[in-house]
Amino acid sequence: MPKMTGGRFIAEFLEKSGVDAVFYVPTILSRPLAEMDNMKIKRVLAHAEKSAAYMADGYARASGKPGVCAAQAVGAANLAAGLRDALLGNSPIVALTGGRKSMEKHKGAYQENDDYPIFEKLTKANFQVDQVERLPDLMRQAFREATTGNPGPVNLQMAGNNGQIEDDYAELELIVEDRYTKTPSHRFSPPIEEIKQALRVIEKAKKPVIILGGGARISDAGEEAHEFSKKTGIPIATSVAAYNLIPEDYELYIGVPGTYSRECTNRILSEADLFIFIGSSTGGQVTHFWKIPEIGTKVIQIGIDPSDLGRNYPNEISLLGDAKTTLQQILKENLTKLKIDDWREKSTNIVNEWKAELNKLRDSDSKPIRPERLMKELSEVIPEDSIVASDTGHTAMWTVQNLWMNKKWNFIRCAGSLGWGFPAAIGAKCAFPDKNVFCLTGDGGLWYHFTELETAVRSDIPTITIVNNNNALNQEYDIFMNAYDGKPSNRWTEMWYFNKVSFAELANNMGAFGIRVTDPVDIKEAVKEAMKSKKPSIVEIDGDVNALAPTAWSK
Structure with missing residues (x-):
């Protein structure tokens, strides 16, 4: 030695x-x-x-x-x-x-x-x-x-x-x-008899749904899950952590469930009679604190950790295995489209109605800029094969509700710590220096670790940060409104407003590229300029402090 x-x-x-x-x-x-x-x-x-x-x-x-x-x-x-x-x-x-x-x-x-x-x-x-x-x-x-x-x-x-x-x-x-x-380090699947048993339960369901969790993303099981939904005709949802696995325009994609969610998704899930969780620990966020599904609803759970299986719901079937490998085994079975036409049609209609209503805000020309319009523009300008890192809070909610992507992309999201997004994007860019890496955050999140912009400049790590700057932690609006019993004092903004500071100006002073956008029609061009600069970039959006992300729907 x-x-x-x-x-x-x-x-x-x-x-x-x-x-x-x-x-x-x-x-x-x-x-x-x-x-x-x-x-x-x-x-x-x-x-x-x-x-x-x-x-x-x-x-x-x-x-x-x-x-x-x-x-x-x-x-x-x-x-x-x-x-x-x-x-x-x-x-x-x-x-x-x-x-x-x-x-x-x-x-x-x-x-x-x-x-x-x-x-x-x-x-x-x-x-x-x-x-x-x-x-x-x-x-x-x-x-x-x-x-x-x-x-x-x-x-x-x-x-x-x-x-x-x-x-x-x-x-x-x-x-x-x-x-x-590298993860996953081991790939294994459950016994074939257990898979067949799960399929027999699925065949009897009248209103089944598939929900992909973060484990499906780690396992790279998106393609297999998509195929499983196509072959069986079962509507499919993605958790925030698995958001990039199913294209937005897939006809049976019903959105994101839970707390950081879409209203249409929770409405559909509230009527389902069978939940197929793939790579999900069925935690509080994806189930809106175990309200959707309600305890007693039939559940099939596929996961790699036996301690997760049945932890929060008494599973009808627990399949211990890697998500991708297990789905590959399932796809080898003689799958046929379930006779649930009414359920598919109802699910699709609920999604389409929700999107039609939301499009009014996604097309808004308001100034300051609405987050819905920002996300619509980003959906169209972010190139294929990009990586998007999202902060938590309102940023995550606006993202999964309005960033509709029909292209190959990678998505990583904060698990709960505000401020994570900006440094995480720097790390992602180090892993993939030849890919476009975007950070989506608000001013509250960016302030946490803004000093790392100097790190990105010095180390030549050109990420593109889109900051919705409304000079406030406006996710606290409802919290403090409740604290004042609906009658806030004239000092209540002291607890959640910031001074007005231009991140774009700071970026330019630090040797990065900074650009401020006050009109939604200029968003795409600003992002293109940032990409062209080949520098760490801050695209500062003049955001609407009165725009509050919709809270989770539940019965």
Whole structure:
């Protein structure tokens, strides 16, 4: 076995694992980063540890490969906070952090704190590397944990506040298991008899629906799910996490269910008698906190984690398997179109009526600009094969309600942490430097990590950020209206208004490309100019603060 430093081993392990970028805040990984001088790994120095974690998250969700981020001990808690969204969103991340050496514990060492427990609740797995000899097996285990089952973030805490274990020499064998360098790492399907049993239940349904969850996206099961819907004639919906899997113009596509949803979708689902969840843990958002479907409705669930199957609904059938592989097995069966013409027609009519009503706002020429019109314009101007990263809150709601895409594209969305979108898009661009990467966010989300625009400029990471700037957190409107019992004081906007600042001007001052749009007819041209600039870009939309995203429909 070759003798080398821990730093050299880390660099070679990441290179052999196909890692394209490392996102970090110093001082950490100093020796590995230096060793990468002659490697094709992009070293992205971020301004904040949380941003670095979000960048690694965006990289991971876009590519399916583990994203790598790092922070020294004093910044570890900041990095841990950024892993929360990765845990919620099943994103494979390997975090490398500094930790206390045994000889320094409990002595009041500079910046000393026991950060290890912080990661216990924010990661899928959490390991301490106390000796350099443990790097080979624990690096392999970190990648294995990150990519198997439901993917998730893993933390490796290395001895030394700055991970000084990287300076130690040892005989270190470099073994990389290719299977665990990408998700899904294992593909398996349930027994054929269980599949046949599920199909018998489906054949008897009068009002069945298919719902694709984030696991279907991780598994790349969109094509198979689309074919399953076509062959059986069952209406199909996508969760926010699976939004890009089914084209908008597919006649049986009924939209997005749950809390961040379309009214038409929830209306249809409220009448369904069988739910086929594929790659979904049936969590609170996709079911609108378990109101749709109601408990007692028949459910078939396909998933890779047995602990998810039947967790929230007593399943009629649970199929343990990878979404893509299981659907491939189902498609080999003798599938016929179900005799549910009335259900198909009703579902289609509800969708068409909803869209006809919405088109009035999608065609609006109002100034300030309506979000519905913004999303319509973006639907038409975003090129094929682009990646779109969406922030949470109103941005996610406007996106899934109004960004109607009939082209090949990739979509990654925040699992709940406002501000995620901008750094996540930077990470996605590092994974796919030759693709157009768009971030959709509002001013509230962009303010979180706007300093990373300097990172994008310095590191030549030309993402295109569309910011709906209404100078407010207007998602708080109803919340504070309720807090005032419907009679707000003349000071109530202090809690949710911002100063008026032009992100476009700031972008131009920072060496990026910035352009402000006040008329909806100029949106497409502004986006084209941003793409043409080849710079990190901010397209600032003069947004309507009075435009509130519709809340979820339920009975």
